[in-house]
Amino acid sequence: MVKNKGSDVGVHNKYSIIIPTYNERLNIALIVFLVFKHLRDVDFEIIVVDDGSPDGTQDIVKQLQNVYGEDRILLRARPRKLGLGTAYIHGLKHASGEFVVIMDADLSHHPKYLPSFIRKQNETGANIVTGTRYVKDGGVHGWNLMRKLTSRGANVLAQTLLWPGVSDLTGSFRLYQKSVLDDVIKSCVSKGYVFQMEMIVRASRKNYHIEEVPITFVDRVFGSSKLGGSEIVEYLKGLVYLLLTT
Amino acid sequence: MKHIQKIVSLLVTISACWIGLLKASIIPHSYTWLLPIYLIVSLGCYGLLMVGYGLMIFPTCPKEAELLQKDIMEAKEFFKQRGVDVDSD
Numbered sequence: 001m002v003k004n005k006g007s008d009v010g011v012h013n014k015y016s017i018i019i020p021t022y023n024e025r026l027n028i029a030l031i032v033f034l035v036f037k038h039l040r041d042v043d044f045e046i047i048v049v050d051d052g053s054p055d056g057t058q059d060i061v062k063q064l065q066n067v068y069g070e071d072r073i074l075l076r077a078r079p080r081k082l083g084l085g086t087a088y089i090h091g092l093k094h095a096s097g098e099f100v101v102i103m104d105a106d107l108s109h110h111p112k113y114l115p116s117f118i119r120k121q122n123e124t125g126a127n128i129v130t131g132t133r134y135v136k137d138g139g140v141h142g143w144n145l146m147r148k149l150t151s152r153g154a155n156v157l158a159q160t161l162l163w164p165g166v167s168d169l170t171g172s173f174r175l176y177q178k179s180v181l182d183d184v185i186k187s188c189v190s191k192g193y194v195f196q197m198e199m200i201v202r203a204s205r206k207n208y209h210i211e212e213v214p215i216t217f218v219d220r221v222f223g224s225s226k227l228g229g230s231e232i233v234e235y236l237k238g239l240v241y242l243l244l245t246t
Numbered sequence: 247m248k249h250i251q252k253i254v255s256l257l258v259t260i261s262a263c264w265i266g267l268l269k270a271s272i273i274p275h276s277y278t279w280l281l282p283i284y285l286i287v288s289l290g291c292y293g294l295l296m297v298g299y300g301l302m303i304f305p306t307c308p309k310e311a312e313l314l315q316k317d318i319m320e321a322k323e324f325f326k327q328r329g330v331d332v333d334s335d
């Protein structure tokens with residue numbers, strides 16, 4: 001068998017890249033540019049799910065459609081901010097690829113890693129490939145000590161209690177087989193970033209084949225984070241919920 | 247089986263072993279009584295050590311932030327030529 005490498009990764013499949021946005025006017029342009037730069041020979045579409053951003057994100061997306069084509073960039077907007085979990089479901093309805101990538105718009109998830117997700121999937125036949133920051137060649141930039149401490153604490157707690165089988169539970173840069181995502185997303189009810197954790201834990205319990213690739217995570221440069229508030233309390237509630245229901 | 251049930255059955259097994267030890271009195275009772283406390287303390291230590299170790303080896307990537315800046319410049323240049331409005335922010 002000929003091994004896939006370099007430029008001929010994923011030549012036979014179509015990939016749908018779902019990017020939820022809320023006030024990401026500048027970031028969405030940058031990320032679209034970088035996706036096209038790093039996936040030259042791959043058949044893909046970008047599905048932007050914008051929740052009526054007041055900053056004109058949708059205007060920029062329309063300008064991007066003029067540059068790259070309306071068949072490559074799909075704008076599937078919703079009238080108002082309805083939350084991240086349902087944004088994925090909405091985007092998924094319009095996905096036509098056999099594989100779906102989910103990533104944030106804020107450049108914390110760099111498109112240069114997309115080929116390694118695709119290659120890993122080709123090599124292993126995995127149902128899900130998930131990006132992890134906590135291994136060799138992975139990493140985080142721009143977090144203070146407090147944020148690192150919280151992140152480590154949260155991870156140790158989850159690893160000890162849930163035995164999830166993946167090293168980075170809350171990272172949300174992932175590639176799914178579309179049918180698998182359809183199946184997993186149906187059984188998830190959480191909101192916020194507990195949602196990401198629920199997705200991967202449920203997938204792991206359903207015995208889907210999950211592989212990991214290292215990614216680096218640079219904290220957002222432009223715009224502001226939409227999560228926040230009592231994140232730690234939400235996280236603990238999520239943990240208990242997953243303990244009881246998975 | 248729900249995950250909580252796995253954890254509970256693990257705990258039950260451990261308690262059963264402990265009660266067995268207590269009944270069989272292979273080792274002195276005063277030691278056996280302390281065992282659960284040792285277990286809890288060592289679990290706590292394990293957690294703290296893992297968090298501390300994780301913090302010590304926390305992988306960072308300052309290079310990536312610089313590379314990203316270059317990517318941003320490149321993208322902005324490209325869009326400026328195409329007339330996509332990426333300046334205002």
Ligand SMILES: Nc1nc2c(ncn2[C@@H]2O[C@H](COP(=O)(O)OP(=O)(O)O)[C@@H](O)[C@H]2O)c(=O)[nH]1
Nearest residue numbers: 020021022049051083084087104105225226227
């Ligand atoms: N469509 C939609 N996108 C959202 C919503 N909330 C957040 N996002 C997007 O989801 C991604 C992650 O959000 P972010 O604020 O960066 O979360 P953080 O990285 O955890 O701080 C970004 O691309 C946001 O624009 C929402 O309610 N609707």
Ligand SMILES: [Mg+2]
Nearest residue numbers: 104106108220
């Ligand atoms: Mg972010």
